[in-house]
Each structure stands twice: as structure tokens, then as C-alpha cells.
Amino acid sequence: MVKVAVLGYGTVGSGIVEVIKTNQKLIDERAGQEVDIKYILDLRDFPGDPYESLVVHDAEVILNDPEVSVIAEAMGGIEPAFTFTKKALSAGKSVCTSNKELVEKHGAELCKLAKENNCNYLFEASVGGGIPILRPLVSSLTGDHIDAVTGILNGTTNYILTKMDEDGSDFDAVLKEAQEMGYAERNPEADVEGYDAGRKIAILASLVTGKNASFDKIYTEGITAIRPEDFAYARAMKKMIRLLAIYREKNGAFYAYVAPAMIGRDNPLYGVRDVFNAILVHGNMLGDAMFYGAGAGKLPTASAVVGDVVDAVRSLGKTLPGGWVEEELELTDHRVRKKRFLVVVAEEEAETFLQVFGTCDKIDAGLKGEIGFLTKEMDEIAFEEKSSKINNVITRIRVED
Amino acid sequence: MVKVAVLGYGTVGSGIVEVIKTNQKLIDERAGQEVDIKYILDLRDFPGDPYESLVVHDAEVILNDPEVSVIAEAMGGIEPAFTFTKKALSAGKSVCTSNKELVEKHGAELCKLAKENNCNYLFEASVGGGIPILRPLVSSLTGDHIDAVTGILNGTTNYILTKMDEDGSDFDAVLKEAQEMGYAERNPEADVEGYDAGRKIAILASLVTGKNASFDKIYTEGITAIRPEDFAYARAMKKMIRLLAIYREKNGAFYAYVAPAMIGRDNPLYGVRDVFNAILVHGNMLGDAMFYGAGAGKLPTASAVVGDVVDAVRSLGKTLPGGWVEEELELTDHRVRKKRFLVVVAEEEAETFLQVFGTCDKIDAGLKGEIGFLTKEMDEIAFEEKSSKINNVITRIRVED
Numbered sequence: 001m002v003k004v005a006v007l008g009y010g011t012v013g014s015g016i017v018e019v020i021k022t023n024q025k026l027i028d029e030r031a032g033q034e035v036d037i038k039y040i041l042d043l044r045d046f047p048g049d050p051y052e053s054l055v056v057h058d059a060e061v062i063l064n065d066p067e068v069s070v071i072a073e074a075m076g077g078i079e080p081a082f083t084f085t086k087k088a089l090s091a092g093k094s095v096c097t098s099n100k101e102l103v104e105k106h107g108a109e110l111c112k113l114a115k116e117n118n119c120n121y122l123f124e125a126s127v128g129g130g131i132p133i134l135r136p137l138v139s140s141l142t143g144d145h146i147d148a149v150t151g152i153l154n155g156t157t158n159y160i161l162t163k164m165d166e167d168g169s170d171f172d173a174v175l176k177e178a179q180e181m182g183y184a185e186r187n188p189e190a191d192v193e194g195y196d197a198g199r200k201i202a203i204l205a206s207l208v209t210g211k212n213a214s215f216d217k218i219y220t221e222g223i224t225a226i227r228p229e230d231f232a233y234a235r236a237m238k239k240m241i242r243l244l245a246i247y248r249e250k251n252g253a254f255y256a257y258v259a260p261a262m263i264g265r266d267n268p269l270y271g272v273r274d275v276f277n278a279i280l281v282h283g284n285m286l287g288d289a290m291f292y293g294a295g296a297g298k299l300p301t302a303s304a305v306v307g308d309v310v311d312a313v314r315s316l317g318k319t320l321p322g323g324w325v326e327e328e329l330e331l332t333d334h335r336v337r338k339k340r341f342l343v344v345v346a347e348e349e350a351e352t353f354l355q356v357f358g359t360c361d362k363i364d365a366g367l368k369g370e371i372g373f374l375t376k377e378m379d380e381i382a383f384e385e386k387s388s389k390i391n392n393v394i395t396r397i398r399v400e401d
Numbered sequence: 402m403v404k405v406a407v408l409g410y411g412t413v414g415s416g417i418v419e420v421i422k423t424n425q426k427l428i429d430e431r432a433g434q435e436v437d438i439k440y441i442l443d444l445r446d447f448p449g450d451p452y453e454s455l456v457v458h459d460a461e462v463i464l465n466d467p468e469v470s471v472i473a474e475a476m477g478g479i480e481p482a483f484t485f486t487k488k489a490l491s492a493g494k495s496v497c498t499s500n501k502e503l504v505e506k507h508g509a510e511l512c513k514l515a516k517e518n519n520c521n522y523l524f525e526a527s528v529g530g531g532i533p534i535l536r537p538l539v540s541s542l543t544g545d546h547i548d549a550v551t552g553i554l555n556g557t558t559n560y561i562l563t564k565m566d567e568d569g570s571d572f573d574a575v576l577k578e579a580q581e582m583g584y585a586e587r588n589p590e591a592d593v594e595g596y597d598a599g600r601k602i603a604i605l606a607s608l609v610t611g612k613n614a615s616f617d618k619i620y621t622e623g624i625t626a627i628r629p630e631d632f633a634y635a636r637a638m639k640k641m642i643r644l645l646a647i648y649r650e651k652n653g654a655f656y657a658y659v660a661p662a663m664i665g666r667d668n669p670l671y672g673v674r675d676v677f678n679a680i681l682v683h684g685n686m687l688g689d690a691m692f693y694g695a696g697a698g699k700l701p702t703a704s705a706v707v708g709d710v711v712d713a714v715r716s717l718g719k720t721l722p723g724g725w726v727e728e729e730l731e732l733t734d735h736r737v738r739k740k741r742f743l744v745v746v747a748e749e750e751a752e753t754f755l756q757v758f759g760t761c762d763k764i765d766a767g768l769k770g771e772i773g774f775l776t777k778e779m780d781e782i783a784f785e786e787k788s789s790k791i792n793n794v795i796t797r798i799r800v801e802d
Contacts, residue, residue, distance in 0.1 A: 019544050019686045030543045030722065124541065130687045132541035139540065140525065140533035142431045143420050143707030268693055271672030285420045285704040286531045289694035290679075292669055293687065303686040306544030314722065321431065321715065 015302030096308035098125035111323030122308035130300025144283030155275035193222035201245035232365035335380030416703030497709035499526035512724030523709035531701025545684030556676035594623035602646035633766035736781030
């Protein structure tokens with residue numbers, strides 16, 4: 001029998017307990033032994049909760065109990081999760097987490113610590129919620145050189161963009177609706193500015209390269225400037241606007257950035273709607289593979305943490321492949337990557353636009369007073385320089401293949 | 402250093418050699434040691450081939466060489482692959498394969514043999530080509546009870562259906578075109594009659610339940626009866642026609658079948674076009690997750706075999722979780738599962754149809770002389786009984802959610 005502790009009894013933490021208790025028999029079989037929850041750490045008490053007797057308030061009880069060999073961390077945030085995780089790993093206890101902030105910031109150090117202590121730091125739930133993506137990357141796609149990862153990694157923004165497209169509502173109205181439905185936080189900045197997706201692409205880039213890709217070096221552009229009118233241009237181009245988190249390796253240079261983009265019907269991310277997430281991976285032998293599912297939510301996220309718990313139990317005493325080292329991954333200025341742009345300008349600027357940009361496809365979305373153009377492929381530095389010569393640029397959106 | 406042998410130097414076999422040689426450095430790192438191809442088994446010689454010196458004609462050379470610890474089997478068919486695989490596993494050599502016929506027919510026995518000899522029988526490439534699906538099922542989704550698997554598991558038929566939809570061509574014309582482009586075999590029966598998809602859903606059902614689901618007990622219906630006109634009904638219903646391989650568990654009963662079906666836009670399989678494959682998995686905690694990619698092709702398939710080779714090297718001397726036992730999975734008559742049907746009848750039969758089936762949604766695809774109806778949900782036995790009372794049923798297609 002393996003004793004497990006759950007840190008944090010909020011949404012994800014209580015989900016972890018629910019997943020284990022609901023599927024106990026299957027989980028025990030797959031883990032190869034009984035998986036028993038011994039402790040739940042939380043500052044609060046939970047009178048009447050069926051597992052209230054397991055609740056402790058002091059992390060030291062768990063960290064000093066030699067019986068506990070696997071910990072599911074669902075506290076979120078850097079501290080005290082970071083300190084607890086370090087202590088647990090130092091004591092040879094494996095830690096499974098959904099905490100993307102901590103994984104992004106200290107993943108390299110924690111992976112190293114796990115290795116030194118023959119245990120595991122596993123974080124499948126930190127990217128794409130319930131979608132199996134990290135383990136397939138490190139244990140299935142091992143015959144491939146992965147040179148591109150493109151993700152719809154944030155459900156809130158994907159929901160907002162889907163609704164703006166379908167209902168023609170503007171950003172603020174849909175955000176408000178999403179907040180009322182619980183799909184968006186009251187403080188939505190991390191989602192709508194692309195920070196959440198940025199942390200996740202940092203984790204993916206780190207795992208793919210084996211070096212540390214820092215979120216604070218990743219350019220992020222959110223969706224707050226997207227107008228309902230922009231979807232009319234997307235429709236005219238048979239494309240969809242999505243917030244993409246992008247990692248690319250090309251000729252030895254590495255790029256990572258987050259920005260809204262137009263994608264076409266041939267891109268499998270085109271059909272990813274509502275709160276769903278998906279990650280498109282390109283390997284030099286495999287070509288494209290996509291992983292799709294619920295990117296958040298109590299039970300899907302908890303399901304991924306429990307999958308890690310089973311893996312940790314199966315491999316007690318042995319560190320699994322995966323993780324990355326602290327050496328910094330050098331990211332190239334994302335603006336160097338060439339792409340096309342949809343540019344919408346005031347009608348009276350059309351002539352100036354064509355003088356500056358040369359021949360461009362005109363995109364007629366049937367809107368009064370404005371006109372869209374699809375530029376040729378160019379880098380963003382050239383684009384910005386040209387664009388600065390136009391007086392009235394209403395919007396510009398990148399076009400990704 | 403680990404010595405590997407490749408059995409069969411055809412499309413997939415030469416792909417395996419190409420993947421290992423192209424990504425040698427990465428693969429060695431991930432495997433934890435050098436992966437060296439010592440032999441290639443084929444009846445033919447390959448003069449001028451860069452690896453011609455590795456070619457042997459006698460399997461015994463490989464099977465009796467104690468240096469060889471991992472074998473990649475890409476011969477296809479039951480014999481002699483079955484005999485070679487048994488001998489290899491009995492000698493403690495792990496076998497990685499893309500051979501779906503063999504996996505479907507003798508997977509349980511071969512998994513058992515691998516376990517008895519502390520080695521592995523791995524077959525990621527046998528379902529969905531390059532798409533990582535089997536390993537995620539047995540090593541990621543371990544916190545979940547998987548109660549549904551729905552797959553587009555055959556690229557040839559998906560290509561044909563996509564072209565019929567887009568170009569309005571009929572089945573025979575598109576099949577011929579697909580054969581000319583190399584997307585369909587000269588003898589296309591296994592693909593177009595759904596046998597290939599049937600073998601793959603048998604493997605998936607076996608892996609999910611841990612018992613043996615036999616292909617010969619799985620109902621298969623192919624796409625040869627699908628007319629170009631049927632896509633007009635699909636469009637009128639905002640649906641898509643796809644050949645689905647379906648596994649379901651409901652109230653302790655297990656169903657598996659292959660048949661063309663209408664699916665709606667909310668189904669993530671809706672957007673899977675051309676030769677691509679995708680597998681939608683439902684877990685009781687996770688909800689839906691989908692795995693998408695190239696379901697066939699030399700390098701994607703080889704990439705999956707090589708991923709298994711890396712896993713086999715990483716776990717030498719130890720059998721990984723997965724596989725199933727020989728006990729037969731009892732499948733319930735698929736006709737018991739309730740669903741709706743699109744039924745197209747000759748115009749003059751419309752009245753009789755409504756008398757027999759009661760109120761139905763009329764589907765107007767604007768076609769002369771015929772009319773479509775969407776039935777209420779019913780089992781197939783009731784449907785067939787009612788349907789037999791109508792004189793001129795032009796077509797009927799299942800509607801799956």
C-alpha cells in the first residue's frame with residue numbers, strides 16, 4: 001500500500017480526492033498496489049466532509065511522515081508550494097502537481113532535486129489540464145525531433161473568441177458573460193493578456209528542448225484589442241481567430257510567443273471551440289499530431305494529477321525520463337519570424353497603405369469606412385516600420401499557417 | 402549500447418531505419434544508451450543501399466544472437482511474423498511492431514509471453530499510425546474509467562469521404578483516384594469494408610478492458626454504399642459523414658462496431674479530413690480527449706515503432722504496464738445501442754414512411770425524387786423491423802453524437 005498526501009483542498013485538490021475515491025479499484029490495479037490517501041493539507045477545516053478526518057493544517061506532519069511516498073500538490077502559486085515541494089523531494093517523496101506557475105519558475109531545479117533523490121516531479125496537469133501532452137512528448141514521441149508546438153492553451157480566451165465569432169458581441173460583453181458563468185476569473189488579466197498561455201508554452205518549450213525557457217522572456221499579446229468586426233475579415237478569408245501559444249525551432253534559432261492569429265481550415269486547431277484546449281506538435285518524422293481536450297476544470301485537471309500519481313507509484317525509487325536543466329534556452333526575437341498580416345485601415349488610408357506595402361490582397365468584409373489587406377510574408381520589424389507610416393491602422397492580426 | 406534488429410525492409414521497415422539514423426543522437430540520449438541497428442531481415446538483397454551490409458535472410462541469425470535485445474517487426478501478416486515474435490519474446494528480446502493483424506489476433510498471448518520473459522511486446526504503431534494513443538491510454542489516462550472510444554481509424558476511407566463531400570464525385574471515381582495517388586491499395590477491401598478499422602477498434606477495446614476483443618465478433622459496415630447525394634443531406638443537417646470505429650461500455654455491456662455515421666460540429670471528429678486519423682476517448686473523470694495525426698505513412702508509422710524501441714531500451718529487463726489477457730470480452734449485439742437514423746426514401750414512399758415511423762424531422766437536401774427523414778432514437782432491431790415495411794429505402798445512415 002502506498003500512502004498519498006494531497007496539498008490543498010480547493011477545486012483541484014478535492015477533485016484529486018474524488019478521482020481516487022471514485023476509481024479506487026481501477027487505480028489500485030494500475031498502480032500495482034493500493035493507493036491510500038493518508039492526509040489532506042489545508043488551512044481550513046471541512047466539517048461534514050467525508051474526508052474531514054484526513055485534514056491536517058501543518059505540512060510538517062506530512063513531510064516528516066516516512067510512510068507518505070507520493071504527494072499531490074494542488075495549492076497553486078509559488079509559496080509555500082515551492083518550499084513544501086523542495087522538502088518533499090529532498091525526503092525522496094515524489095510530487096505530482098497542477099501548479100503551472102511553480103513548474104514554469106522552478107521546474108528545472110525541482111526536476112534536478114527529484115533526480116538526486118530517486119523520486120519524481122511530475123506535472124502533466126500544468127499544461128492542457130486533462131489532456132495528456134507532457135508524457136506523450138517525453139515517452140511517446142521519442143523517435144522524433146520536435147521542431148514546432150502550437151497550442152490553444154487557455155480555455156477562457158478560446159471561449160471568449162468563440163462567442164465573439166458566433167454572437168458578434170464585443171470583448172467586454174463576452175468577458176462579463178464568461179465571468180458570470182465561471183469561465184473567467186474576476187481578475188481576468190492572466191488569461192486575456194496571454195500570461196497563462198505564456199507560462200504553458202514556456203513549460204512545453206523547456207520540455208522539448210531540455211533547457212529552461214523563461215516565461216518572462218516570452219512575448220505575450222492578449223485578445224483585448226480584438227473587435228467583433230475582425231471576425232468578419234476572418235470569415236472572408238475562411239479563417240478563424242485564435243489565441244496561439246507558439247514555439248518554433250528553425251535553423252538552430254528558437255522562438256516562443258503568444259498572440260492572437262488567423263488560422264485556416266487546414267490547421268487542425270481551426271475547429272477547437274469554446275473552453276477546449278489543443279496542442280499541435282510537429283516532429284521531423286511524425287509530421288503533425290494534435291492533442292485535444294478539456295484544458296481546465298476540476299475533474300479533468302485532477303484526472304491528470306492522478307495519472308501522475310499512478311506513474312509515481314509505479315516507479316517508486318526510480319526517476320522517470322523528462323524534465324529539463326537550469327541552463328537558459330536562448331530565445332530569438334520573435335519578430336524575426338516571417339509571416340503575413342491582416343491589416344485593417346480606414347478607407348481613406350487605402351491608397352497610402354498600398355503605396356507603402358506594395359500589392360496586397362484586398363479583404364472585403366463588407367464593413368463601412370474600413371478596408372482590410374493581407375500583406376505579403378515579412379518579418380515584424382519590417383512590418384512595424386512600414387506600418388508606422390500609415391495614419392489610421394485600425395487593427396493588425398498575424399496570419400499563421 | 403543496445404543492438405536492434407529490423408524484421409522486414411519494406412515501407413515501414415526502411416522507415417524505421419531512416420528514423421533511427423536521422424535522429425540517432427536524440428534517440429541515443431533518450432534511450433539512455435546507443436541504439437545500434439545490427440541486422441535487417443529481408444528475403445531480398447538491397448545492392449547499393451547504405452545498409453545493405455546489415456541485411457540477413459535467415460531469422461535464426463537474429464533470434465539466436467544474444468547481443469540483440471530489441472526487435473522492430475515490420476513484416477506484416479500473421480506468419481512468419483507470429484513465429485518469429487514468439488521465439489524472440491521467449492528469448493527475452495522485446496518486440497516492437499506495426500503489425501495490426503498479428504496484434505489483434507495474438508496480442509493477448511504475446512503480451513503474456515513478454516511478461517513471462519521480463520521483456521515487452523509493444524505496438525503503438527498498430528493503431529493510428531504515428532498518433533500516440535496506446536501509451537497515453539495505459540500510462541496517462543490511468544486515473545480514469547474509459548467508457549467510450551470513437552475513432553476515425555482508416556485514412557483511405559476518410560480521404561474518400563472527404564473527396565466525395567468536397568467534389569461531389571461518386572465512390573468508385575474517388576477510389577480510383579485514391580488508388581492512383583497511392584492512398585488506397587489495389588485490393589481496397591480491407592479499407593473500404595471497414596475491416597482495417599475493425600481490427601484497430603478491437604485492439605483499442607482490448608487495451609481499455611484488459612480482455613480480448615476479437616475482430617471477428619465486431620460488426621463492420623463499409624462505405625461502398627455511400628452516395629454523393631448523401632453528403633447533401635449531411636450538409637442540410639450541418640453534419641459530416643465519417644467511417645467511425647466505435648467502442649462503448651454502458652451499464653456493464655460492451656459494444657464495438659464499425660459503420661459510416663453522421664456526426665455534428667460539436668464532435669471534435671467533425672473536422673478530421675483527408676487521410677488523417679483521430680481517436681476520441683471518453684473517461685468518467687476526464688471527459689473527452691482526442692488524439693489526432695497521420696494514421697499511416699512510412700515515416701509517421703516508423704516514428705511510432707521507434708518510440709516503442711526507445712521505451713523497450715529504457716525498460717530492459719522489466720515488463721511495462723499494458724496489454725490484455727486471453728479471456729474473451731463479451732460483446733453485446735451492437736444493434737441494441739439506441740441512435741437516430743437518417744433515412745432517404747423515394748418521394749412516393751414518404752407517406753408510408755411517416756405512417757410506419759411516426760413523426761420525423763424532414764431533411765430537405767433539394768434532391769429530385771427522394772426525401773430524407775431523421776428518425777427518433779431507437780435501437781437497430783426496431784429500426785430494421787420498421788424499415789422492412791418501406792418499399793424503397795434508398796439509404797440509411799446512423800447518426801452518432
